[in-house]
Amino acid sequence: MRQKAAAAPYILWMIIFILVPLALVVMYAVTTPDGQFTISYISQVGEYAPVLVRSVWLAFVATVICLVLAFPLAFIISRRSSNSQRTMIMLVMLPMWMNFLLCTYAWMTILEKNGLINRFLANFGIGPLEMINTQGAVVLGMVYNYLPFMLLPIYSVMTKISNSVIEAAQDLGANWVGVLGKVLIPLSIPGISTGVIMVFVPSVSTFVISRMLGGGGNLLIGDLIDLQFLGNAYNPNLGAAISLVLMVLILLCMSITNQFGGEDMEGVIK
Amino acid sequence: MKWLSKTYVGLLTAFLYAPILVLIVFSFNQSKTRGAWTGFSTRWYEKLFTNEIILQSLGNTLIVAVISSIFATIIGTMAAIGISKMKRFSRNMMMNVTYLPIINPEIVTGVSLMLLFVYAKQKLGIGVEFGFITLVLAHITFNLPYVILNVMPKLRQLDSHIYEAAQDLGCDRMQAFFKVVIPEIMPGIVAGFLMAFTYSLDDFIISYFVSGATSQTLPVTIFSMTRRRVSPEINALSTIIFLVVLSVLLIVNIYEGRKERQMAKLKVRERR
Amino acid sequence: MKKLLSLVLFVLACLYLAAPVFAQVEVDDPEYYTKFQGQNRSINVHNWGDYISDGSDEGMDVIKEFEELTGIKVNYTTFATNEELYARLKGGGALYDVVIPSDYMIARMINEGMLEKLNYENIPNAHYTMESFLNAQYDPTNEYSLPFMWGTVGIIYNTEVVDEEDLGSWDLLWNEKYMGEILMFNNPRDAFAIALNRLGYPMNPENKEQIREAAEDLKDQKLLVQAYVMDEIFDKMIGNEAAIAPYYAGDYLLILEDNPNIGFFTPETGTNRFVDAMVIPKGAKEKECAEMFLNFMMEPEVALANMEYIAYSTPNQGTYDLLDEETKENEVLYPSQELLDKTEFFVELPTELNLYMDQMWTEILSTDEQYSKWLIPIVMILAIVASITINLLRAYRKRKEKDYLQTMDQLRKQL
Numbered sequence: 001m002r003q004k005a006a007a008a009p010y011i012l013w014m015i016i017f018i019l020v021p022l023a024l025v026v027m028y029a030v031t032t033p034d035g036q037f038t039i040s041y042i043s044q045v046g047e048y049a050p051v052l053v054r055s056v057w058l059a060f061v062a063t064v065i066c067l068v069l070a071f072p073l074a075f076i077i078s079r080r081s082s083n084s085q086r087t088m089i090m091l092v093m094l095p096m097w098m099n100f101l102l103c104t105y106a107w108m109t110i111l112e113k114n115g116l117i118n119r120f121l122a123n124f125g126i127g128p129l130e131m132i133n134t135q136g137a138v139v140l141g142m143v144y145n146y147l148p149f150m151l152l153p154i155y156s157v158m159t160k161i162s163n164s165v166i167e168a169a170q171d172l173g174a175n176w177v178g179v180l181g182k183v184l185i186p187l188s189i190p191g192i193s194t195g196v197i198m199v200f201v202p203s204v205s206t207f208v209i210s211r212m213l214g215g216g217g218n219l220l221i222g223d224l225i226d227l228q229f230l231g232n233a234y235n236p237n238l239g240a241a242i243s244l245v246l247m248v249l250i251l252l253c254m255s256i257t258n259q260f261g262g263e264d265m266e267g268v269i270k
Numbered sequence: 271m272k273w274l275s276k277t278y279v280g281l282l283t284a285f286l287y288a289p290i291l292v293l294i295v296f297s298f299n300q301s302k303t304r305g306a307w308t309g310f311s312t313r314w315y316e317k318l319f320t321n322e323i324i325l326q327s328l329g330n331t332l333i334v335a336v337i338s339s340i341f342a343t344i345i346g347t348m349a350a351i352g353i354s355k356m357k358r359f360s361r362n363m364m365m366n367v368t369y370l371p372i373i374n375p376e377i378v379t380g381v382s383l384m385l386l387f388v389y390a391k392q393k394l395g396i397g398v399e400f401g402f403i404t405l406v407l408a409h410i411t412f413n414l415p416y417v418i419l420n421v422m423p424k425l426r427q428l429d430s431h432i433y434e435a436a437q438d439l440g441c442d443r444m445q446a447f448f449k450v451v452i453p454e455i456m457p458g459i460v461a462g463f464l465m466a467f468t469y470s471l472d473d474f475i476i477s478y479f480v481s482g483a484t485s486q487t488l489p490v491t492i493f494s495m496t497r498r499r500v501s502p503e504i505n506a507l508s509t510i511i512f513l514v515v516l517s518v519l520l521i522v523n524i525y526e527g528r529k530e531r532q533m534a535k536l537k538v539r540e541r542r
Numbered sequence: 543m544k545k546l547l548s549l550v551l552f553v554l555a556c557l558y559l560a561a562p563v564f565a566q567v568e569v570d571d572p573e574y575y576t577k578f579q580g581q582n583r584s585i586n587v588h589n590w591g592d593y594i595s596d597g598s599d600e601g602m603d604v605i606k607e608f609e610e611l612t613g614i615k616v617n618y619t620t621f622a623t624n625e626e627l628y629a630r631l632k633g634g635g636a637l638y639d640v641v642i643p644s645d646y647m648i649a650r651m652i653n654e655g656m657l658e659k660l661n662y663e664n665i666p667n668a669h670y671t672m673e674s675f676l677n678a679q680y681d682p683t684n685e686y687s688l689p690f691m692w693g694t695v696g697i698i699y700n701t702e703v704v705d706e707e708d709l710g711s712w713d714l715l716w717n718e719k720y721m722g723e724i725l726m727f728n729n730p731r732d733a734f735a736i737a738l739n740r741l742g743y744p745m746n747p748e749n750k751e752q753i754r755e756a757a758e759d760l761k762d763q764k765l766l767v768q769a770y771v772m773d774e775i776f777d778k779m780i781g782n783e784a785a786i787a788p789y790y791a792g793d794y795l796l797i798l799e800d801n802p803n804i805g806f807f808t809p810e811t812g813t814n815r816f817v818d819a820m821v822i823p824k825g826a827k828e829k830e831c832a833e834m835f836l837n838f839m840m841e842p843e844v845a846l847a848n849m850e851y852i853a854y855s856t857p858n859q860g861t862y863d864l865l866d867e868e869t870k871e872n873e874v875l876y877p878s879q880e881l882l883d884k885t886e887f888f889v890e891l892p893t894e895l896n897l898y899m900d901q902m903w904t905e906i907l908s909t910d911e912q913y914s915k916w917l918i919p920i921v922m923i924l925a926i927v928a929s930i931t932i933n934l935l936r937a938y939r940k941r942k943e944k945d946y947l948q949t950m951d952q953l954r955k956q957l
Contacts, residue, residue, distance in 0.1 A: 007352025007364070009345050010414065014367055017411040021382030022370075024389055051908045073282055076275045083527050088279070090519050095286045097515045098293070101474060101492045102508050105500055106289030109296070109304055113783050116292070130722070132783075133769045144285070197373065205375030208474070212496060215769030216728050219908045222377050229381055229479065232625040232730055233900035234632060240385070243378045250375060252925040256932070303780050303800060317598075322606075323618065388633050399637055482630075483586035483638050484617045494620045498591045498773035 025247075028240035041241035048224060048242070055220040056249070058135060059203035062142035063150075066199045067192065069143070070150040074191075075184065078158035089155065092148050100145050104212050107144065111137055111213070133215030141209035142199075149198035157191030158184075193257045201250055221246050290512065297505035304499065314502040315510075321503050327491040328507070334402070334487060335470035338409035343463040345410070346417025347455075353418070354425045368415045376412075380479035383408050387480065400482025408480045409470045416469060417462035424458030567607050569841050571666060575612045578831060584615035585639040585831045588627065590818070591620040591773055593642065593691075595851035602847035608838050614831050622772055623729045631656060631823055638823050639832035645680040645817045646731065646888035648687050653890060657686045658822040664833035667840035670860040678817065679887055687819035688836055689857035691849070694791045694815050694877060694885055695732065696808040698775070703785035704805075711809045712740040714786060716759070721766045725778060725787035728770040730903035731888060733760060735814050736788055745814055745886045750898050757902040764906065779804060790816075791874050792854035806874060812884035817857065 032038050045052075077088045095103070110116045111131040121127040131137055161184070169183045185192075207222030214220075219227075221242065228239025300309035318324065353364045371379055387404050390396040398404055428451065436446035452459075474489035481490050492504060569575065587605075597603025605616045621627045624647040631641070631651070643651065651657050662668050668688060675689045697714060703723060708714055715724055715736065727733040735745040737756035747753050768784050775787045780800045794806040820839060822832045838844055842860030849856045855875045856862055862870070870876060891899070 003355045004352050006348040007356070010349030010352070010418075011364075013345060013411070013414065017383065017386070017407065018367065018370055021379075021386040022374075024385045025378070025382045028385060047905070048908055069282065072275075072278060076279060082530065086523055086526060090523055091283060092286065094512075094516060094519060095290060097468070097472070098290055098508060098512060099472070099474075099489055099492055101489060101496055102293060102500070102504065103289040105496050106292040109292055110288060112781065114781055144289070147286070201373065201375055205377045207377060208493070215767075215771075217764060217767060217770055217907060219904075222375075224904070224908070225377055225381060227904060229384065229633075230626055230629050232623060233904055234625060234629045235897075235900070236385070236633075239381065243381050246375060247378050250373070252929065254373060255929050256925065304777055306781070384633070483588065483619060484584075486619055494591055494622070497622050499777050 022247075025240045025243050028237050029244045030241075031237065033237060041238050042244070044238060045241050045245050048221075051219050051224055052221055052245070052249075054135075054218065055204050055222070058139055058220070059142065059200050062139045062146070062203045063196055063200045065139065065143050066147050066150040067196065070147060070154055070195065071188075071192075074151055074154040074158050074188075077155055078161070079163070085159075089152075092151055096148050101208060101212075103144065104141050104209055107137075107141060108132060108212060111140075132213060133217070135214065135218055137213040138210050138218060138220075141213045142203040142206065145209065146199040146202055149202075150195035153194040153198065154188055154191040157188045161187050196257055197254060200253065204250065205246060293505050294509045294512065297502060297509045299502060302499070302502060314506040318503040318506045321501075323491060324488075324503055324507060327486050327488045330402070330405075330485045331471060331488040334405050334409055334485075335467050338406050338413055338470050339463055339466035341406075342410045342413035342417050342466045343459060346414045346462060346466075347421050347459050349414070350418045350421035350425055351451075354422065368418050370415075371412050372415050376473075376475040377479075379412060380408075380476040383411070383476065384479040399484070400480060401484035404480040404482065405477060405485060405487065408476050409473065412473070412476060413466035413470055416465045417459075420462035420465060421455055421458040424455040428454050567602065567611070567841065567843050569611070569838070569843075572611075574666070575834065575838070577612075578834070579613040581613065582615075583613075583828055583831050584617060585828045585835060586617045586619070586637065587835065588619050588621060588630070588638045588641045590642060591622055593620075593818075593852060594618075595847040601851050602844070604839075604844055604847060607844070608835060611838070612831075612834060614828075614834065616835070624731070625729065637825055637827060639826040639828050640820060640835055641823055642690055642818050642820050644888070645678070645819070646890050648819055648821060649680040649890035651821070651823075652681065652686055656824050658824055658826055658829060659685045660688070660822065660836070661829075661833060664830060665837045665840065667837045667860075670840050670842060670845075670858045672857050672859045672862065675817065675857040679889055680817070681819070687821045688840060689817050689819045690839065691792075691852060691854040692815065692817045692857050693854045693875075694808060694881075695735075695788060695813045696791050696794070696806050696874075698779060698787050698789050698794045698797060699805050699807075700779070700782065700785040700801075700803055701805045702803045709805075709807055711811060712736055712788075715788060716740075716763055716766065718766060720786055722768050723785035724763075724767050725775050725784045726763065726767045726770050727788060728772050730899050732788070732814070733903070734899055735886075735888070737763075739809070739811055739813070739886075742811075746889050746891060747895060747899070750895065753895065753899055753902055757906060760906050761909070770907065790854070792852060794874060795853045808877065808881060812886065815882065815885035815887055817887070 029041055030037060030039060032040075077085055080088065108115070112118070113128050113130070113132065115132070117131065118128040121129065165183060165187075166179055169179050174182060204220075205222045205225075206220060207226045210218055210220045210223055223231075225239050225242050225246070227233045228235045228242065296304065296307075297314055298310050298312065299307055300311040300313075349364075353361055356364065383404075387398050387400065390398060398407075432450055432454065433446055436450040437443070441449060472489070473487075474493060477487045477490050478493065481487060486494075492500065495501060495504060595601040595604045597606065605618055608614070609616055621630065624643050627641060627643055628647060628650070631638070648657070660668075665688070671689060675692070676684055678689075681687045697709075697712075699709070699714070704714070704720065708717055708719070714720070715726070727736070734747070734753065734756050737759045738747055738752060739745055741752070741755060741759065743752045743756070747756070769778070771778065771787075775784075775789055776793070776797060778784045779787060779797050782801070782803075791806065791808075794804065798804050820836050822829060822836075826832055839848070840858060840860075842858060842864055845856055845858040845861040846864050849861060853875075856865075
């Protein structure tokens with residue numbers, strides 16, 4: 001009995017700093033500044049449909065690219081000796097320690113019209129390519145920043161797949177497509193679904209990457225929320241309404257991904 | 271096949287490290303402008319140590335990270351112990367709430383905390399000045415889940431008989447708890463603490479919404495710089511941070527490798 | 543021996559004078575600044591990014607000097623737009639002692655009761671304010687603000703890219719020839735002012751219709767615009783990333799230092815003239831210290847250091863008198879009266895127009911294709927339906943599996 005009470009401070013904390021603030025978001029979203037009930041803010045969010053669609057679309061593309069890039073890498077790493085596994089995971093983790101704003105800023109230097117890539121290409125008479133201030137640049141920024149979040153969960157699931165399972169499948173006549181489709185992918189579904197969430201959620205709600213790499217003309221939901229709270233269009237009620245829609249959107253996406261596998265968020269930690 | 275996988279790993283590594291390389295190279299650049307290389311110089315490293323704004327926000331970041339991760343570790347460990355003793359239903363409920371801040375977009379967490387502090391001040395008259403205190407409160411909030419998620423598995427592995435055995439051997443409850451249970455789950459606590467510390471150091475979005483007049487953390491300062499030009503002192507600072515992290519990770523890596531080899535040797539000996 | 547000693551002393555004295563660490567500002571009344579010495583006070587100052595002399599480039603480190611002189615600690619943070627500052631103050635969370643907004647924002651803050659009245663007894667240097675900046679539109683009674691810098695908006699362009707015949711008017715920003723080379727203000731007031739002036743309307747719109755028309759123009763312009771930026775234009779113009787950008791006159795001089803191929807002109811139809819002034823927000827905890835800071839900023843020498851660092855024009859008579867003739871005659875910083883007559887100050891807009899402008903601005907930034915208003919609800923409903931379907935399918939599959947197992951069981955039993 002006494003041990004159960006140890007959770008009391010935590011419960012109190014979560015009520016004050018998680019549940020109450022979320023309730024406040026809902027409250028702000030459905031009231032006018034003088035406290036009247038209204039749904040006009042929620043319906044106003046509909047006007048920003050292009051922004052929502054663009055955010056979801058870009059985040060989706062970034063998630064797919066992350067998945068395609070991370071899956072083989074996770075497999076390659078998980079087949080190495082434990083010593084080299086550790087080194088390679090360290091190699092992947094290290095960039096996560098760098099401030100993501102600075103890394104994104106460095107990408108500006110690389111992608112610009114007179115940036116490093118274009119200067120390099122100019123030596124061969126190619127270009128200049130238009131890379132910065134495009135949606136492609138925004139996707140690249142997302143992939144760069146969130147790739148490790150896809151890699152780590154998949155990797156942690158894959159280390160549990162023993163080589164003998166793969167060999168058994170091969171012995172039973174499966175070619176590599178079969179091994180991939182019937183063994184590897186189904187077994188790593190929990191990691192994949194965690195990874196998808198861990199990449200999709202921050203991508204869909206980012207507001208810095210789009211501003212730095214997208215040139216300010218490609219607003220995303222995150223930018224829109226920032227504009228309402230600390231930006232040019234001061235309107236916390238509308239901002240709360242957009243946040244609410246974003247939250248619901250993400251919970252829906254989550255419940256869909258959860259249909260496919262692990263509900264216990266495999267590999268969130270580690 | 272082997273070379274294919276090697277090139278693949280190589281390419282991805284290049285992708286991950288390209289911007290970091292740019293950062294490091296340009297920290298040695300003579301000129302202030304980004305992009306143009308005008309010659310080698312270490313003057314940004316010298317200037318870094320006189321730049322008060324950067325040093326101050328670095329200090330803020332460290333203090334906030336230390337305080338918030340210590341608090342989060344204490345509250346989180348207690349919570350994990352409490353939750354593990356709960357019935358299945360309430361345990362699931364608690365875990366769902368615990369996942370909430372992880373799954374919720376950071377911007378929503380940041381905005382909701384900002385609303386909370388504003389609301390508390392305007393409507394309830396509980397004046398929390400935006401700055402140091404709000405930063406610490408917010409950081410504890412988003413750190414807690416990581417501590418709990420790291421400690422919970424250790425508690426699950428814990429053999430409940432050990433606790434009883436300790437009591438049979440004459441420990442009272444508290445002694446049994448501190449001498450037996452805590453050391454058993456220590457690895458989880460340490461992992462949780464480290465993770466909370468890292469996330470706290472790195473957080474930008476939530477800090478951006480709750481920081482105020484008196485203290486800015488380093489990421490918030492960097493953000494305000496990216497809107498004009500990031501002064502090369504920041505590049506110098508991040509080069510130093512990079513080297514520190516690299517060496518810490520290397521040491522840990524070597525240490526773990528050695529431990530593993532020793533374990534392997536032990537096993538071989540046992541078999542003999 | 544005596545000679546040697548005096549020589550050593552002389553050398554030491556020279557070193558003392560030469561060492562920049564010991565540089566002291568000359569202030570009018572040193573006594574005044576000692577009031578809070580040793581009391582461990584601190585003030586929170588919120589200013590535009592890069593808008594104070596910080597000691598780089600051999601200039602004065604204004605904040606450090608102030609701290610050393612008065613013993614008051616300064617917490618210094620920065621913002622990027624007037625609207626961001628307004629949001630931070632309005633949120634009520636952050637308490638600042640000194641902020642430096644622009645004219646129209648000051649008017650708005652005065653109207654909404656967000657500012658403290660200044661106590662001029664604590665600001666003896668207030669008399670340095672140029673006469674033409676007294677009783678300004680935004681603060682008719684001079685009760686709330688002290689001007690810090692002023693300037694005009696013009697177009698900064700790259701002389702190697704832009705042809706001479708295209709210069710002269712705002713139309714350059716709509717010139718299809720320079721598609722992808724154009725940068726645009728990332729804040730509604732400045733951007734709309736340009737579009738309004740180009741259409742022949744006043745820069746402070748009078749009705750929604752004018753705003754709507756301007757918004758249409760800005761939407762057309764979006765195709766040509768490379769990026770919507772504020773201070774990022776420094777890097778972009780210096781690095782030849784873009785060729786045309788409307789910005790503040792003084793910043794042109796700074797960019798020119800790093801890139802010689804940069805030109806500047808003020809459109810013939812007139813432009814915006816702005817004043818950034820120091821104010822003390824309501825709720826400031828250290829009002830007297832804040833006033834001391836204001837007074838320090840009004841010291842001619844300090845204002846000169848700031849002016850040299852920022853390169854904007856000074857509204858401080860004492861500083862102006864210290865300038866050399868060349869600077870005084872610089873048309874970019876101190877334009878002719880004829881040009882000044884064509885400039886407009888921003889004034890506070892009625893709330894309704896302000897809201898409408900913000901809304902149109904967000905719309906400009908967010909649209910490229912039109913979607914139906916119902917799209918979001920429909921997508922959400924579809925998602926819910928998909929989620930339910932998958933759940934049902936799963937349950938169905940489970941039941942089938944169970945059935946199958948049961949049949950197998952029965953079969954086994956029968957066997």
